[in-house]
Amino acid sequence: MPHPTPRSVLRRPQLWIGTGLIAAVVSMLFALLYVGGNVNPRGNLRDLPVALVNADAGADAGGRHVALGEQVVAGIRKAAENDKSIDWQLVSREEADKRLGRGKVFGALVIPQDFSATVTALAAPQPAAQGKQPVPPTLSVLTNQSAGSIGSSMSSQAAQKAAHAASARIGQELLKQAAAQKAQLPTAAQLKLADPVTVTVADGHPLGARSAMGLSAFYYALVLVVCGMLGANLVNSQVDTALGYLHTDFGPFRKREPVQHTSRVRTLAIGMTLMLGLSLVMGSLVEAATVGILDMDASHLGHLWLYSVSTIAVVGIGSLALFAAFGTPGMLLATVVFVAMAVPSSGATVPLQALPGFFRGLSEFEPLRQITEGLRSLLYYGAQADAGLTRAWTSMGIALVAALAFGFAVTALYDRRGLHRIPRPEADTDTPAVPAAAEPATA
Structure with missing residues (x-):
């Protein structure tokens, strides 16, 4: 007996409504935050x-x-x-x-x-024969x-x-x-x-010709934040693939590893460990590209390398904590926290004193402001501690502790309540695992 043709997913109202609501919220939020913070600086x-x-x-x-x-x-x-x-x-x-x-x-x-x-x-009488102007x-x-x-x-x-x-x-x-x-x-x-x-x-404080007219610190900071977020997304997907939770497509072929039932706490720990390793690579390459290839004006290169690696690691670990706590919505939340709210409140382009009060309040804890000020100290002010570097390192440490505490507390709670990502098998423990194999992807 022939099987009926499945109904097209495009006919499902839930698909249109759900996707439309998310797109509407994101577009409205980004517009309000980006333009709202900069529309009237004077x-x-x-x-x-x-x-x-x-x-x-x-x-x-x-x-x-x-x-x-x-x-x-x-x-x-x-x-x-x-x-x-x-x-x-x-x-x-x-x-x-x-x-x-x-x-x-x-x-x-x-x-x-x-x-x-x-x-x-100028007001004193000038002798006619003097001929000398004041x-x-x-x-x-x-x-x-x-x-x-x-x-x-x-x-x-x-x-x-x-x-x-x-x-x-x-x-x-x-x-x-x-x-x-x-x-x-x-x-x-x-x-x-x-x-x-x-x-x-x-x-009053001359900069080098290759410092983007005082904006190189902001651009560098933005690169570090983006690298941290992209690294976290990459780590999240690769760990899930290695655990068998996701499949990987290579053109027309699909590969899926055997499912490994792992606790949420252990999954998060694996991801954060991998993120630390990637941070070493990404931070080194960012400095090599900007300073070595593009010849950006920079000094204190060892300190800059440590700062770059640490920033990417903290942003990545913070993103992974949000992913672990909220799942797919956590990716959107990380984008809002690290980009949508961070860029207009960073004080990197429009000074904090020219922002509305809401954005000044955000700048007290939003990471991009602290990251940018630390980089200004490293790139422009000779790595002086009171030029923003101490505040940056302190904020980074607080953010790291908060991310670790939040991520592991939430995942431990999920594990205790039995909220596993994939239900554990009960009776078929003797069933042999299916080996990983490449198979044609299905539509």
Whole structure:
């Protein structure tokens, strides 16, 4: 008797509804997280750290001591009372350089030592026979691409705006002094006095040409996270194949190993052990490709290798713990945790100070931020511990302990309750195992 043709799976509503719901949730979630974190950085900007250096020694003019640097600082602080986007940190030049060299500030505005002297020289009467023009006063804006290109750009714009506002205020005073001297100034001289300060922009912490303009740490961190997740997926499938839970297709042929009934705890331990071995290979190859082949600017190569291997291992072990606890949905959950929520809250492109509050909260525990800060320390800041490296290693250790505790606690609970992945045979224990063989794959 002929068998009836089976109904096409495409006619099953469950297939369309289930797949459609998962696709809808993923697309909506990624759109909200990725675009939501970056759509309005200037509107969300709060307390972007920028150093303010007042090295002005002051000057004597008209029988009194003038300290214009202090006036500039007072003007910036007054303007900041109504604008909380910038956190102006008044420090010495030496401290500013340290903070620039550790990524603690995104830039700096420097008032030089001779600022008052050069400004007052503009207002002093110049002998006609002297023929020597006074040195124009300057304010220096320092950028810091190593802390993030967008944050550095925001810092530079804010510092230049403050510098030009200070120049305009000083210009008004100079024009009043010139008018008091009852000397008619040419139009060109009046324009020069109205905006007397020259604003210069320079790199406060120069990077090498092959550092992706301060983004190489982020790209490297992203590679490590992706390698950890892909490695975990590979390990998960290969362990299941070796235990006979899955078959392997080689073109038109299918291979399946005899089923080995193994506890969930032991399966997870096997996967994590294999993940550690793969991490050594993957971390070494990532560094060899980026530093050896692509010639990425990097130092402390031994520390970078250890950091790369450890990051891949921790991300992979964390993913395996999610797979073991939640099964197939665990893969989606790992993608959300390590990518969807991690990238917009990493502070690698848009600074944390320009993110909405929700993403700032995520950044406190999301791994990509900690990984990126550790790599910035290794690649840009000479592996200084307080430049993010200590925080990165600490976070990595906490994540590893949490992943091990969670993964083994859940799998042990499943084993105790008899929730085995494949039911154990009861009466056919004497049945010989079917040897592994290659057979044509069926549709």
